[in-house]
Amino acid sequence: MKLIRFGEAGKEKTGVIINDKRYDTSAFGEDYNEQFFETDGLNRLSAFLKDNNNLAQVNEDVRLGSPIGRPSKIVCIGLNYVDHAKETNATPPPEPVIFMKSTTAIVGPNDNIMIPKYSVKTDWEVELAIVIGKKASYVDEAEAMDYVAGYVLHNDVSEREFQIERSGTWDKGKGCDTFAPIGPFVATTDEIKDPGNLHLWLKLNGETIQDGTTANFIFNIPFVIAYTSKFMTLLPGDIISTGTPAGVGLGMKPPLYLKPGDVIELGIDGLGTSTQKLVAYSK
Incomplete structure (x- = not known):
C-alpha cells in the first residue's frame, strides 16, 4: 500500500x-x-x-501533507555514506552517529522550506526514511526488519552554521520549522523489494546535485534499527532517517547554500518525488 x-x-x-x-x-x-x-x-x-x-x-491539485501523523520522534543517522563523510572532511564513524530532528519541523512533501531567521548556511539532504511498525527496544539485528512498516522520502534540511559552528550537538541545525519535508507517500514493505539498493537523487534549480544509492550505506537498515533500539525505545510510527549521499552544499568548493527562490526536487526509486521552494523567514 x-x-x-x-x-x-x-x-x-x-x-x-x-x-x-x-x-x-x-x-x-x-x-x-x-x-x-x-x-x-x-x-x-x-x-x-x-x-x-x-x-x-x-484531485491531483489537492495539497499533500506528511503521510505520517506527528510521530513521537524523528531519529536521524549522520555520516552514513562514505562519500558524504569524505566531502565534509569527516572520518567515517565506527558506530552510527545519532541525532534527533524535531517533529515541529515536519511539513508536506511540496510545502515551502522557510530559511530560518539569521540563517546563512541552509543546506539540503535527500534521505531514505524508515517508518517503524511496532514498539522496538533492544532488537536483534536478525529480526530488525520485522519492525519496519514502510519507507518514505525525506529531505533532511540542515542549517550548517547552527549545526556545526554554534557549539553543542547537531540538533539545533536540524529541527528548524519546515526542515523535514516528508512524503509524498509511505510505501509499505511489500512495495520496496530491496531498500538497501535504491537510487536517490536531488536537483537544485533543475541541476542534479545528489545522485547516489543506498547500496553505499556504511550501516545498513537492520543494523541501524537494532543499534538505535539499544539507546531508546522506538514507537510505532517513529521515523528513522538513514543519512544522505554526497552532493550537499557544505561539501562543495566553495560551499553553496540555499536562498529564497531556489527550488529543490528530490526522489527515491519507488517512493516518488517531492518539490520544495525556498522562502525567506516570516512569522
Missing part, C-alpha cells in the same frame, strides 16, 4: 494511492499515527479497502 495524507495543513485527511490515483480513506476513521501502527492498522486498512471499492478520488 501507499499511504497519503492530504488537505489543509493541520487538518489532513487520510488516503491511499492505487494505480497512481489518490483515494480518500477518511471513512476508515483513523489517522496514520502511533495508535494506527500499534493496533495492526495496515492489515485493518487493507481489509477496509477490500470492503470499500468505491472510495472518492482525490
Whole structure:
C-alpha cells in the first residue's frame, strides 16, 4: 500500500494511492499515527479497502501533507555514506552517529522550506526514511526488519552554521520549522523489494546535485534499527532517517547554500518525488 495524507495543513485527511490515483480513506476513521501502527492498522486498512471499492478520488491539485501523523520522534543517522563523510572532511564513524530532528519541523512533501531567521548556511539532504511498525527496544539485528512498516522520502534540511559552528550537538541545525519535508507517500514493505539498493537523487534549480544509492550505506537498515533500539525505545510510527549521499552544499568548493527562490526536487526509486521552494523567514 501507499499511504497519503492530504488537505489543509493541520487538518489532513487520510488516503491511499492505487494505480497512481489518490483515494480518500477518511471513512476508515483513523489517522496514520502511533495508535494506527500499534493496533495492526495496515492489515485493518487493507481489509477496509477490500470492503470499500468505491472510495472518492482525490484531485491531483489537492495539497499533500506528511503521510505520517506527528510521530513521537524523528531519529536521524549522520555520516552514513562514505562519500558524504569524505566531502565534509569527516572520518567515517565506527558506530552510527545519532541525532534527533524535531517533529515541529515536519511539513508536506511540496510545502515551502522557510530559511530560518539569521540563517546563512541552509543546506539540503535527500534521505531514505524508515517508518517503524511496532514498539522496538533492544532488537536483534536478525529480526530488525520485522519492525519496519514502510519507507518514505525525506529531505533532511540542515542549517550548517547552527549545526556545526554554534557549539553543542547537531540538533539545533536540524529541527528548524519546515526542515523535514516528508512524503509524498509511505510505501509499505511489500512495495520496496530491496531498500538497501535504491537510487536517490536531488536537483537544485533543475541541476542534479545528489545522485547516489543506498547500496553505499556504511550501516545498513537492520543494523541501524537494532543499534538505535539499544539507546531508546522506538514507537510505532517513529521515523528513522538513514543519512544522505554526497552532493550537499557544505561539501562543495566553495560551499553553496540555499536562498529564497531556489527550488529543490528530490526522489527515491519507488517512493516518488517531492518539490520544495525556498522562502525567506516570516512569522
